[in-house]
Amino acid sequence: MLSGDIPVERWKPDGAMWSARGYLPPDYEKTGQCEDTEANPCQVAEDLFLDGKPVRRVMKKSAVDATTFYADYAADVIYLGQNPADRAVTLARTRTAVTSSAPGVVIEHLTIRGFANLPQQGALVIAGKDWTVRDSTITSNHGVGIMIAQADNARITGNDIRENGQLGLGQYRSHNGRIDNNRIRSNNTAEFWRADWEAGGIKVTRSSSTISNNDVSDNLGVGIWIDLAGDRVAITDNTIGGNAACGVRYEISRNGRIAGNTVTGNGLALKRGAGTGLLTGAGITVNTSSAVTVEHNDVAGNLNGIGIQARPRGDGPWGEYVLENVMVADNLVDLRGPDTATTGYVESGSPTLPPDSGSVKFQNNRYVLPDTAAPKFSFKGDSLTFEGWQGAGNDTVGAVNPA
Incomplete structure (x- = not known):
């Protein structure tokens, strides 16, 4: 198997969410046409997986709930709306297999x-x-x-x-x-x-x-x-x-x-x-x-x-x-x-x-x-x-x- 995701392990409680710092790449120019033409979530490639299943991305911190995550590239922080304890959380990072x-x-x-x-x-x-x-x-x-x-x-x-x-x-x-x-x-x-x-x-x-x-x-x-x-x-x-x-x-x-x-x-x-x-x-x-x-x-x-x-x-x-x-x-x-x-x-x-x-x-x-x-x-x-x-x-x- 070739996997492009890496473990995300350094989670801390952050209000009603959990956050992990230091896993995101520098921000980059976005391309592609999305169904959502305002937030354009499809353009962001670093997907998050929980126990091997994708977690739905939202495009602002205030929108995070128990089923979603948000990636703040400027601050290099991932926010997750559910407790990641005893779960396998990974982030897609590698571009090509x-x-x-x-x-x-x-x-x-x-x-x-x-x-x-x-x-x-x-x-x-x-x-x-x-x-x-x-x-x-x-x-x-x-x-x-x-x-x-x-x-x-x-x-x-x-x-x-x-x-x-x-x-x-x-x-x-x-x-x-x-x-x-x-x-x-x-x-x-x-x-x-x-x-x-x-x-x-x-x-x-x-x-x-x-x-x-x-x-x-x-x-x-x-x-x-x-x-x-x-x-x-x-x-x-x-x-x-x-x-x-x-x-x-x-x-x-x-x-x-x-x-x-x-x-x-x-x-x-x-x-x-x-x-x-x-x-x-x-x-x-x-x-x-x-x-x-x-x-x-x-x-x-x-x-x-x-x-x-x-x-x-x-x-x-x-x-x-x-x-x-x-x-x-x-x-x-x-x-x-x-x-x-x-x-x-x-x-x-x-x-x-x-x-x-x-x-x-x-x-x-x-x-x-x-x-x-x-x-x-x-x-x-x-x-x-x-x-x-x-x-x-x-x-x-x-x-x-x-x-």
Whole structure:
């Protein structure tokens, strides 16, 4: 086991609290977007554990109660609201467990926990080619559990990546990654912004990878997020459930395949920035991306079903980001979740659209509706029944409430 926390032992009674001096590092510049935009507790990386379990942080001494702690960096004092006698109290202090640019490293059967890695930084940083991380547990670290950074051909398999403060796994400027058969659950314990700031299960940026046969569930953010010039990412045969924001979000990227996934109960636990429309999110969202196929997925009980978005998003490495050549086919979409749930295609602002009006196609999808006459389909600003949806040229051989 690699542990990044240290014992905190020099406790003294301090009014209704207990205090310990001399354990905190010097104060430092804070980064990251939190749900709480006033106090910004997610930006502070030194987490406190009591008998191995995290204690909730508050950002002022007067707010300490029996379930919380406060760290005063200027005075170098930790305040705890319960008696620490005969308890194991530890503080995350070490920034990184492992980081290396050496090629061909294999990590297996290792537990990495309790590191004070900063936002967007990994407790385990893969910076060399051809790494393998398998059958390990990455948990209770403050930032990202595993970060693949400019490291091609990484294999991440069979791991338990859970209860990290920001994100389970990140991939940046790395190609041919293989992320399979992992359990990536209950991340973003530090309450970074759930809706739209790198929090949740997996985030891939400027990279290519295959993400398959993982359980990506109950993360307080997006389940699997491809963003900012992802290219050739396949998301296949995963269980993606109960994530606070989108189950899958494929954003300003290209050449994607989202297939064979079970996507249930996502998008229902948003806080700041919450909404109900397709622009907020869905079980599967494709946002201003090109050459993406969404097929053979089972999508049920999410904030919305499958949402295809066109927005003005500026330029990327291959020119302007546009929504183009998106195929949504042979999915089962159950909209018997929230009353406001819809599925379809939506535009925002003044996006650049390709001249081919059929560049986004819905074909042969099956839908389960609470009422076959309900207007559960969105298309270019209109709310349509299935009959109207077909009349607009979508799912002409699709079906509603299949047996």
